[in-house]
Amino acid sequence: MSEEHTFLPSRFPVSVVMQRQQVQQGPGRASRWEVVGAVTGGNLCEAQHRRILVRSHGGVEHYLWMGLTVVLHKADVESYRYNLAASSPSLFVICQQEEGGDPAPVLVTADFEQAGFSMERNGTVFSVPMPAEIYRWLEQYVVENYVPPEPPKRKQEKREQEAYGRQGSPGAERSTR
Secondary structure, three states: OOOOOOOOOOEEEEEEEEEEEEEEEOOEEEEEEEEEEEEOOHHHHOOOOEEEEEEEEOOEEEEEEEEEEEEOOHHHHHHHHHHHHOOOOEEEEEEEEOOOOOEEEEEEEOOHHHHHHHHHOOOEEEEEEOOHHHHHHHHHHHHHHOOOOOOOOOOHHHHHHHHHOOOOOHHHHHHOO
């Protein structure tokens, strides 16, 4: 009987929707950016990395950043597991500054440790709710690749010494009563 294995791809195409709003800042105006969502599937996730203006209304612009990919690594499976167990599983959008100072997404990850490292290095990181398709894909990846760490091995003798070493042996305690 042959054993059938399911091998999931370790990449998932994704696009990011970012919003820019002009806000009053002192005597002038400044752009305030935020990520408002991540989308998957179809024509929205083409391979070319580019930005498209999809909506402009009342001083608020929405841009679709295409050509991004969530890439999974077995070494990070524990971080993915914690992310899935969180009350709000998230994707983290890591951005670099463009020439004009606007943030441009360069990486989307489900690894909160990688996001934290980017923030420590003064990077711009946005958190966005994880789309259901990516949640299911990531959950299956964790199920197939997570190996719980082995508990430290302790010898029975050492446990007994810790438990009874200070109090005497359990037999001696019974014989004095």
